[in-house]
Amino acid sequence: MNTPAVQFKHDAVRLSADLRHRQLIQNALGKYEVKRDEKKALFQDYEGARRLAARVKWLAVNQLDRNLERLVQGLESRGTRVHWASTAEQARDIIVGIVTGKKARSVVKSKAMTGEEIHLNEALEAAGVEVVESDLGEFIVQLRQEPPYHIVFPAMHLTRGEIRDVFQKKLGDAPSDNPEELTMVARRVLRQKYIQADVGITGANFAVAETGMVSVTENEGNARLTGALPKTMITLVGIEKVVPRMEDMALFLPMLATVGAGQLISGYNTLYGGPRQPGEADGPEEFHVVLLDNRRTVMLADPEMREALHCIRCGACLNVCPIYRNVGGHTYGTTYSGPIGAVITPNLRSLQEWKHLSYASSLCGACAEACPVMIDLHHHLLQNRRNSASQKSVWWQKLAFKLFAPVANCRVLWSLTTRLGRLGQKLHPLIKGTRLDPAYVWTKTRDLPPIARQSFREWWKTRRRNPPPAA
Secondary structure, three states, X not given: OOOHHHHHHHHHHHHHOOHHHHHHHHHHHHHHHHHHHHHHOOOOOHHHHHHHHHHHHHHHHHOHHHHHHHHHHHHHHOOOEEEEEOOHHHHHHHHHHHHHHOOOOEEEEOOOHHHHHOOHHHHHHHOOOEEEEOOHHHHHHHHOOOOOOOOOOOOOOOOHHHHHHHHHHHOOOOOOOOHHHHHHHHHHHHHHHHHHOXXXXXXXXXXXXXXXXXXXXXXXXXXXXXXXXXXXXXXXXXXXXXXXXXXXXXXXXXHHHHHHHOOOOOOEEEEEOXXXXXXXXXXXXXXXXXXXXXXXXXXXXXXXXHHHHHOOOOOHHHHHOOOHHHHXXXXXXXXXXXXXXXXXXXXXXXXXXXXXXXXOOOOOOHHHHHOOOOOOHHHHHHHHHHHHHHHOOOHHHHHHHHHHHHHHHOHHHHHHHHHHHHHHOOOHHHHOOOOOOOOHHHHOOOOOOOOOOOOHHHHHHHHHHOOOOOO
16 A cells, blocks of 8 residues: 555656646636636735734634633533544544434535544444535535545536536436536435435534634535534534634635635625524524544644644635646645645644655745735745654665765865766766656656856856956
8 A cells, every 4th residue: 555655646747747637727726816816906905904814813823722712601601512522533433423323314514624634424424324515516526436626626626527427427417517507406416415414514614712603604505504404413623713703704704705716705604603592493403513623732732833723724825836736636645735735734644654745845935925814834844844854864865964064065075066067967968867867756857957067156266367358
């Protein structure tokens, strides 16, 4: 079985050479960029909004203990049952226990990246429960037995024809590849699932400490049906999603819509505070909130990595990352892909097993510039690299740098190495792109810049010996 690093390299090589896949993603993200920039221009001061959002998240995370206490008090005061899950296994056990305790046979589930993170669907299916994703994109990739391709756009990698084919194969109904007709096919199937479902499961975009509510943002209304129709509702939310005040939502909801999908505001923004109250027309009879840690407190305890908990899962960094745009979301082999995934996955899972993701970056800084809460993502990638090297160094890398250091610090040795390099590069055209090439992985698809015929120091000496004539 391949390690995550080996599988990543294999998939990255294959997909970066797939011009059809690349064009598909570039077209989709190109259209997104136009809409995103249109909506950003409508902010009176977008950079000011970013600074404020970063400040609010900083306060929320640095006062996480107090904010969580307020959140839980508010939820429990309205009859919500709050569960604390330290690990993914514990979260799965809690949710499976609630579902099986209700003797539920069918669960409808709206988009929840935390559910993907803990592999919730697999656990429920192993317990004999049918799980149906109600978000259209998630529903499509579920039918294909694939994980989501993107945090916001789960089926971005598929064409209309491919979606039509999967509907025809799995649902036996695909009148054409027209998006509206395909949506109606999914709607007919999903409406029956809502009615049949015993339990509804959602994720959450934010949790408001001041009022004790969880906020769910969507564009299809599927999360509202997930919370309104089944008798039992479960929300799985990462503890870092908390914000201190209700008024903070006036900033985060339009910002999430803008950078996440190029919208002024998402179609549906719903706050859940508890089960159905007296006089209310709909809603669940029972409401459970599962607060997921899963190593988030380990990141919280690290002053350097704590900032990564500010992420609002908007997908903006994925959309601008040159690596993601070439290798795609599935290549990362983990729930959270792109720059934010490369930062948090090694910390949420295993630093040594997933350290390769932190090297899958050009360090161009586009992700940090795009982040609406101003997370210094490329800096955190460097921190992951440093931490992985200090935790478990590679002997040949260590030896290489020990040999390089005296050469780089000695003018004579450096000059000699440069001259030898000029001689060696004359042989390079003969071995370029072959296994004999020291830079084989690089030169297989790129040109290796030649060493200059004359260094600046050599040029300066020549100039001093033969100064140009005075003007």
